[in-house]
Amino acid sequence: MSWCSPSRCTARSMPEFHLHERLLADCHAIGRMDHCHLLLHKNAVLPWFILVPETEVADLLDLSDDQLHAVTAEAAAMSRFIKHQLGWPKVNFAAIGNLVPQLHLHVIGRRPGDPCWPAPVWGHLEPSDAYSSDDIDRVKEQLRTAAILM
Secondary structure, three states, rough: OOOOOOOOOOOOOOOOOOOHHHHHHEEEEEOOOOOEEEEEEEEEEEEEEEEEOOOOOOOOHHHHHHHHHHHHHHHHHHHHHHHHOOOEEEEEEEEOOOOOOOOOOOEEEEEOOOOOOOOOOOOOOOOEEEOHHHHHHHHHHHHOOOOOOO
């Protein structure tokens, strides 16, 4: 399944870019930022966004300096969104990629008392609340208003 069709992508987009099937299975596709595809983890118990840069590079620190700056700037914008628009005081950020080899960045809202606190979400987050289509539309609109989505 191709996320990036010619009618939906910018000139920066790779012509045959595909999101890894596990990311598509675990997340809702929210839209595009300038350099990354934006996904929202299906578990709605906390705000868990995943940014997927259009690159063949597998590790964040192997990006060129310009790419690294652009991608981390988009992750920082998501962090500000989680803190200021969604009201979560702490953000966890990771680029692990052990199960999904495609470079992707986790930007996750955290707070004392969330279901995993203070442990990491990996291996500690039980399947729980799901986003409704109205919830997803609301998140997309908030991201557009915050000038995060294209």
